[in-house]
Amino acid sequence: MDPVIVVGAGPVGLVLSLALAAHGVPSVVLDEGEDKDEPRPARTVVLRADTAALAERLGCATIRDEGARWAGWRSLRRKQELRRVAFHGEDLPAPVHIPQHALLRGLRDAVDATGLVRVAGHSRLDALEQDGSGVTAHTRGPEATWWRGSFLVGCDGARSTVRKLLGIRFPGRTAVERHAVAALRTELPWPGEGVLHRLPPWRAVGDEVTARPLPDGVWRLDWLLPARGELVTPDALVSRVRDTLAGWCDGPPQYDLLDTGVHTLHHRLARRWRVDRAFLAGDAAHLLGAVGTQGVDEGVRDADNLAWKLAQAWHHGASDTLLDSYQAERRTAVAARLRAADQSLPILRGSGGLRTYLPGAARGHDTLLTDGHLGLGALGAPPAYPHSPLAPRHAESHTAVGTPVGAPVADVAVTTPDGTTARLRDRLGRARLLVVLIAPGTGVWDRRHWVTAGVMPRLASTVSELPTRAELLVAESYPGASAHTVLLVRPDGHLVAAFGGVRPAELHAAADAVRGGAPGASEARSEHATARSD
Template sequence: MDPVIVVGAGPVGLVLSLALAAQGVPTVILDEGECKDDPRPARTVVLRADTAALAERLGCSTMSDEGFRWVGWRSLRRKQELRRVEFREEELPAPVHIPQHALTRGLRDAVEATDLVRVVACSRLDVLEQDGSGITAHARGVDATWWRGSFLVGCDGARSTVRKLLGIRFPGRTAVERHAVAALRTELPWPGEGVLHRLPPWRAVGDEVTARPLADGVWRLDWLLPARGELVTPDALVSRVRDTLAGWCDGPPQYDLLDTGVHTLHHRLARRWRVDRAFLAGDAAHLLGAVGTQGVDEGMRDAENLAWKLAQAWHHGASGTLLDSYQAERRTAVAARLRAADQSLPILRGTGGIRTYLPGASRGHGTLLTDGHLGLGPLGAPPSYPHSPLAPQQTEAHTAVATPAGALVADVAVTTPEGTTARLRHRLGRARLLVVLVAPGTGVWDRRHWVTAGVMPRLASTVAELPTRAELLVAESYPGASAHTVLLVRPDGHLVAAFGGVRPAELYAAADAVRGGAPAASGSRSEHAAARPD
């Protein structure tokens, strides 16, 4: 069976390859660079709780060493504090802020620890050819080489060669926002807290400045720049740093300037994310980042969504419905995020009226913008796929829990029938569905009693007969669920359905729906088989 070819060795390509390796699928990463990143402290990534957990689950050690979890967030306007949020694990988990080069290095270390991922540096893709059993790619480099793969995923950034070879349009808006950026080591009055300051009283620094803490006493500061106009010289940026720190600290504090830059944000969305066996992910598929949205975070969600579907296709074959669902789910979610950002910009930046009703706009401009930074509301909340082509038909057996169908499940504690305990999020990404029985009291019962009592034997038998692999787990409780509720969860953590009790026929139908129905004949392993790359 041929490997999956991943083009691009940035965070998204590395996450996709590691996620496939975790599900037993080999990959070849073709990177036109030398697979090295120059340290740029001012180029950072904010990961929401679910994507941070994904990186940790895939073995990225730098998440704990160099990632920083904020303790809170403040929103200021002029001299007034408008809002303060404290992060709490059970209510609002803290985002993780990490330099992008540190995240990439940690993912590359994880890649080196697995035998299922091969990285080929200095390989620039220039030809793609597809047929019924696979995809062939030619890469120029030190040695021009043809590669044979079962599928190919372009994770090669905004100027994606894969997207261009596939002839996919990439429309959108250029220079939606511009920011001057600086990374510096200093002490600010809000240790561990992110700060959004709009209309600061020392207006020489601009209309908006954001301070976000990193590890080891480092901060990233962003100043919103006019859409067109001023050229930010090194002297002008240093002046911004001094004026801002003096305003916040009632006098110029000591600081060590580590890195500076100007960051221009674009909004673009590829027309198609799949052409037969070729896919796009990350910046190759979308560009976003204005008003608090996070491009790398969304790209990692692309990778997690696609990985389990390609793993299903690689191991067992897949229907067209399953493979098409990647575009249907992820493109729709990113399009909604872009639409929310585009609708909010005239409100937040004072460039026009409300063109279209945006949920949350009535709560205030500051709240809307803060939600984007915190991962809440239409600008930042984790995606949900309620209208996915993989959603099962609603029946009377379905019951409601606090998590809507299609949304990310809560990260509750679970136990396997063998007695292993873990968080639910840690059981994801293993090429199988999760079936979770809510059974209060199992935490204090002796396992040998509850594993053979009540509905467990019937549920275990039902899970064994499902049309795709599944793991049975037990939870003491789940938000909004009554005793004996059964949850069916996708490998990427999205809820398929909740059932009131053990319903074998309905559970089977839901599992069949989430795999997109029976695999197409052309997706069988034998038809993918071909020689390994030269």
């Protein structure tokens, strides 16, 4: 079968191509520009713990080597500290803050190592055609070329050519927030901690400033600007730097200014994310970023959600229910995020009035902003898909555990039937479902005893007969689960269902539901991508 065509070699496009490769699916990445990204220290990415872990699993070494995991987060208002959050393990994992050029370099290195991804530089898309078995795309560059793919995904940014060629509207709001940005090397009183300071006493710098640490003593500072205002001159930005550092450090500290800029945030949401065999992901599908929400992070979630569904289609065929579920799940989740941000903006950015003086108002506002920056609540928490079209019908055998149906599973220790020990998260993304038996005490038994004892033989037989590939794992415990609970987990780590014991018929029905039912008519397959010059 032809490879998947990925349009755009930014973070989302590269993560998608790597996720497809992990599922055994080849791809061609059409890169409009050169295979390099100019270092811009002030252009950074914040990834939540789960998306950062995904990038690491896909081979991006710079997440670990060049990303900063914050030790904590402080919220200040005027001269008062309102809140301090300390990050600690699975209960509250730290976000990762990394320069975008370092993230791209790590993703490109991982792409080069896969053998399943071809990056075509200087390839600007200008036409695409679809038929019953694939997509044909035309690019112009040094040599005009036609590309043939099984599917096509537009990861080509806010001005997406794919979106325009598909005729998809992109409504929303322009200039929701503006920030002056600076990257500098200095020492601040909160090493390794992020800081959000509202209404600082030196009001010449504005109503809100944020400091987020990077490795090697570098910080990114953001000053909230009026949504529509005059251009920020270099002199004015340097003045903000000096006034802010002087206020925080009780005197003018030494600093090395590395990079500056002005960042304007828009909120937009594409009307459709799928047209037949063509899809949108990342900034091509949505724009967000106000009050701490993270656009690249959401784009990585798009890629993770879509990759296993395209892999199912590529390897085994897929129903429209499965392919449509990408839009149903991800567009709904991003729309909820945008709605939460838009509802918060009048509260946080309003003119004030009496509500400024209401008891607890400042702390309530702080909670909203903290949630967005730290990946909590409606503004930042990992999404759940409880109403997914892939959710199985409720059965009497279903039982409740600590993870709601449709939410990401907890990263517990698991053992495979061959005796290998790993983390549950490390078994994700391999083009198969996970079936996890909760069996206390197995960790101290010899494998040859427990693998043939109790419910294991019956469960192993059931898993082997499921309508789609699955891997059987065993865990000593899982939050809220009793002994002999069986969990069914999607390849992207979301819980499908939990069963009270081994229930072959119900497990089979749930596995069939999560693949969207039986695939449609099989499609013609070919060995490799075809590319021909005009």
